[in-house]
Amino acid sequence: MSSQLIDVPRGLTGVAVTTTTIGDVRGDEGYYHYRGHSAPDLARRRAFAEVAEVVLGFPLSAQRELPPGVVLDQGLRTAVSSLCHILDCRSLLDLSVAEREHDVGRVCAAFPTLVASLRHGRIVAPRSDLMPVENFLYMLTGAEAANAVARALEQYLILTIDHGFNASTFTARVIASTGADAGACITGALGALTGPLHGGAPGRVLDMLDEIGSIDRASRWISESLDKDRRLMGFGHAVYRTDDPRGELLREVACGLGGRRVELAIEVEQVGLRELATRHANRRLVTNVEYYGSVVMEACGIPRDLMTATFASSRVVGWAAHILEQAAEGKLIRPSARYVGP
Numbered sequence: 001m002s003s004q005l006i007d008v009p010r011g012l013t014g015v016a017v018t019t020t021t022i023g024d025v026r027g028d029e030g031y032y033h034y035r036g037h038s039a040p041d042l043a044r045r046r047a048f049a050e051v052a053e054v055v056l057g058f059p060l061s062a063q064r065e066l067p068p069g070v071v072l073d074q075g076l077r078t079a080v081s082s083l084c085h086i087l088d089c090r091s092l093l094d095l096s097v098a099e100r101e102h103d104v105g106r107v108c109a110a111f112p113t114l115v116a117s118l119r120h121g122r123i124v125a126p127r128s129d130l131m132p133v134e135n136f137l138y139m140l141t142g143a144e145a146a147n148a149v150a151r152a153l154e155q156y157l158i159l160t161i162d163h164g165f166n167a168s169t170f171t172a173r174v175i176a177s178t179g180a181d182a183g184a185c186i187t188g189a190l191g192a193l194t195g196p197l198h199g200g201a202p203g204r205v206l207d208m209l210d211e212i213g214s215i216d217r218a219s220r221w222i223s224e225s226l227d228k229d230r231r232l233m234g235f236g237h238a239v240y241r242t243d244d245p246r247g248e249l250l251r252e253v254a255c256g257l258g259g260r261r262v263e264l265a266i267e268v269e270q271v272g273l274r275e276l277a278t279r280h281a282n283r284r285l286v287t288n289v290e291y292y293g294s295v296v297m298e299a300c301g302i303p304r305d306l307m308t309a310t311f312a313s314s315r316v317v318g319w320a321a322h323i324l325e326q327a328a329e330g331k332l333i334r335p336s337a338r339y340v341g342p
């Protein structure tokens, strides 16, 4: 039996496990798109709701409010799980296409309200007269954000809606392939996102910049860190062998916001790039979306412990599109492992 197994590279690197019409990441070209539209171009020109509609194939729901009873004192995963339970998300297998769209669409619309409510420890009321990102910042701070701040965060959130078969998206699709409900898919995807090698990086990038403190300490700090086999947070990417196009645009956005943190980040980036190039001559390791993403989020007033949740509030749209696509495919994802034990 085991002789019939097909061995694939570690981490499934370079393996196409299915087909998709949602988007693609071309790692050798430094390009990615949403349904054929360059994602950085969309981030430069369009609003979040418009881009979400491109990815989902239908408009974002206007139902941003949370139902009563959502559990808010046990973190985001439990909050999402309880939201989906209260919304009565049902097995994808038992639902029509329209019902599946309704379930995932409702979770996408309520997600930012959930993140803001977690911050306050109580359900907050969204404002329907504000655009999604303005509303998110309003719910977080209680005040309307300056246009430049809202636009900067909006660009980060557009850039992070979807990104190929990343670990959390794949997780969402594995769970969707079992016919589980949308809540199970999204809660599972969220768990995968929180890892520091994926969407758990932004807070750690800022911790690193804090520890470095000033540019004169950067070279020594980075070199000692790499000597201890520690990874530089916000550097490296599984697919890109060029600059990360998200990082490039976010560097621009961060520079537009300005400030001491941005200056330090730019200086530390240069030192990190030099050190990594010396140590990994055969592997191009440059800053990824989370490096300047964390700097932008901080400048927009997002607390460090809410950055992964904020990332999730846009990626949930990508997960939703993939859940729908997987549910339509109707094939259980069930690979094998080659047994090498005694």
Ligand code: ACO
Binding pocket: 011, 196, 197, 198, 199, 201, 230, 231, 232, 233, 234, 235, 236, 237, 238, 239, 280, 283, 285, 288, 289, 290
């Ligand atoms: N710092 C130092 N060394 C690194 C880094 C890094 N950030 N990233 C990769 N390397 C090294 C590895 O140690 C390895 O070295 P070796 O060949 O001597 O053992 C080599 O580069 C290849 O590393 P892999 O683990 O094979 O790279 P992979 O493509 O699997 O990892 C990842 C990609 C997880 C993003 C990695 O670059 C990393 O850990 N980065 C830091 C965490 C981070 O920034 N995460 C956010 C990613 S963006 C996102 O998910 C939204």
